[in-house]
Amino acid sequence: MIKHLTPESQNTLLHFYNRIWQEQYFPTLWQQAIIIPLLKPGKDPKNPSNYRPIALTCCICKLLEKMINRRLVYYLEANKYLHPFQSGFRKGRSTIDNLLALETDIRLSFLQRKHLVAIFFDIEKAYDRTWRYGILKDLHDLGLRGNLPIFIKNFLQLRKFRVKVESEFSDFFIQEEGVPQGSVLSVTLFILKINNILKQLPTSVRGYLYVDDLYISCTGTNMNFIQRQLQTAVNNITQWCNSNGFTISTCKTAGVHFCRKRNLHLDPEIKLYGEDIKFVNEIRFLGVIFDKKLSFLPHVKQLRKKCESALNILKVLSTTAWGADRVSMLKIYRATVLSKLDYGCTIYGSARKSVLQKLDPVHHTALRLCSGAFRTSPVKSLYVECYEPALELKRQMLSLHYYFKIQSNSNHPFHDFKLRPFLLRLQDARKSFIPVFFTRVHDILSDLNLLYLHVTPHPKTNFPPWGIPVVQFLNPFKTFIKSDTADIVYQQIFIEHRQEYNDFIAIYTDGSKSADHVSFAVVFPNTTLSFKLHSSCSVFTAEIAAVLLALEQISDFLERKFIIYTDSLSVLSL
Numbered sequence: 001m002i003k004h005l006t007p008e009s010q011n012t013l014l015h016f017y018n019r020i021w022q023e024q025y026f027p028t029l030w031q032q033a034i035i036i037p038l039l040k041p042g043k044d045p046k047n048p049s050n051y052r053p054i055a056l057t058c059c060i061c062k063l064l065e066k067m068i069n070r071r072l073v074y075y076l077e078a079n080k081y082l083h084p085f086q087s088g089f090r091k092g093r094s095t096i097d098n099l100l101a102l103e104t105d106i107r108l109s110f111l112q113r114k115h116l117v118a119i120f121f122d123i124e125k126a127y128d129r130t131w132r133y134g135i136l137k138d139l140h141d142l143g144l145r146g147n148l149p150i151f152i153k154n155f156l157q158l159r160k161f162r163v164k165v166e167s168e169f170s171d172f173f174i175q176e177e178g179v180p181q182g183s184v185l186s187v188t189l190f191i192l193k194i195n196n197i198l199k200q201l202p203t204s205v206r207g208y209l210y211v212d213d214l215y216i217s218c219t220g221t222n223m224n225f226i227q228r229q230l231q232t233a234v235n236n237i238t239q240w241c242n243s244n245g246f247t248i249s250t251c252k253t254a255g256v257h258f259c260r261k262r263n264l265h266l267d268p269e270i271k272l273y274g275e276d277i278k279f280v281n282e283i284r285f286l287g288v289i290f291d292k293k294l295s296f297l298p299h300v301k302q303l304r305k306k307c308e309s310a311l312n313i314l315k316v317l318s319t320t321a322w323g324a325d326r327v328s329m330l331k332i333y334r335a336t337v338l339s340k341l342d343y344g345c346t347i348y349g350s351a352r353k354s355v356l357q358k359l360d361p362v363h364h365t366a367l368r369l370c371s372g373a374f375r376t377s378p379v380k381s382l383y384v385e386c387y388e389p390a391l392e393l394k395r396q397m398l399s400l401h402y403y404f405k406i407q408s409n410s411n412h413p414f415h416d417f418k419l420r421p422f423l424l425r426l427q428d429a430r431k432s433f434i435p436v437f438f439t440r441v442h443d444i445l446s447d448l449n450l451l452y453l454h455v456t457p458h459p460k461t462n463f464p465p466w467g468i469p470v471v472q473f474l475n476p477f478k479t480f481i482k483s484d485t486a487d488i489v490y491q492q493i494f495i496e497h498r499q500e501y502n503d504f505i506a507i508y509t510d511g512s513k514s515a516d517h518v519s520f521a522v523v524f525p526n527t528t529l530s531f532k533l534h535s536s537c538s539v540f541t542a543e544i545a546a547v548l549l550a551l552e553q554i555s556d557f558l559e560r561k562f563i564i565y566t567d568s569l570s571v572l573s574l
Helices: 007-023 059-078 095-111 132-141 147-156 184-200 223-244 297-317 326-342 353-371 379-386 391-407 421-429 437-447 487-500 539-554
Strands: 032-039 051-056 115-121 159-165 173-175 205-210 213-220 254-258 282-285 288-291 505-513 518-523 528-533 562-565
Touching (some): 007 059, 059 147, 059 184, 095 213, 115 223, 205 223, 353 391, 391 437, 518 539
Antiparallel strands (some): 205 213, 505 518, 518 528
């Protein structure tokens, strides 16, 4: 609805936002929320704690929050205030970063025949118990003054909510602590508050955060050393939590002792609030189950069970009498089953082939249901018929995508990851050990003859959110249908367009892709520049590279006027 406002209404709304910002006033109705309780799967509906509260707040307020959140995030990222090992809700980061960090540390500890002990913390009601004045103090310590911290102060105070069940509403209750649920700003404010928890760790202990999902780990050959270091880290974390209003759950916090040694050795004894932290053989972390041998067998078994349950939807829809068509079936499969198989496959894909093959029947059964093929149909024909690769190829493709994502982000903690020479020699000598992610990707790139492919990092923009230049483009042909319009009409429109902009210097760009090469060209009034790209690049890459080159060439002539012509609407629509 807001997107379809007229320009006059948008200006009125902007004026309203500016008054709120400048007059340091926050509307009372925006401080109210409606809570919709949703029962957690498989839980007792009679227990109120088994419901997940979903907060509904004002959309007009959320839009303003989004604008202010972009400014706050820009300030935090530009000044590098956020810890590099905090991956939650940051641009270019994901849960896979934390999973990769854990898997890499475990693989390297196995390679060196060491122990790795990891502790996974659960913070009780982290959002609801966040210390509000602690957030304001952190903002002040970061040097933020003026309207931004005052807006956040007004945003956090006097929050009210009421519960809605069907058509009935409860009375209003005051939210005395924590950040508001369902708010755009809440995640950033929470990340800011919990940011310093990773600074409490000893140098020998590593820690990673995804919003409030925290784990720490320590590697070594001496279990007494590991126990002392982790106990120090736990004590520091609990002390910090006590000072900042957080509470760690003793019953949900657990540890795992990752080790491949066969001789008898006890798990370390580490205490949290005077109670021993329980050590388990496997743990679910960010959706992936890590077992102490890192075989990923428990994860694959549970994943197959979940996917087989989801296949029942396809079985119902594949009936010949009234079932869905192939295109719809494939879309449903990709959304309900394949998405589960894809998540975390860059990590659990390091398991042995005998383990990963347990997932293939799920994939093949789904493709048969979608295509209507017989059970005796060859598997390879299913791949061709449904335009779906084998799971092994899909895992390799997603691993490459994730690797290039890391390499294109110069701020990523794994951007410059390299194994030390002695670890490389050790990895070559011990072939029975599964290599780390980057070695696995190296082997894939080597097979594809892409080993020395240069990855260009994302350009760092120096424009703050309030100063981003608006890029506009003209499309005088948008009202015409190509199949119904003669070429002479397009030519006449273009001639009229050039006459209207005759004081602009014209630059033409184009990109092309054939079976064995990809190239692009930029035509200037006095010269033509053409370049060849790697054959694996897409035509979109060629088109956007041509536009980028044109912009680079004219950037030194700001006093002159240029107009760039391209036939790629996808480039202009970015």
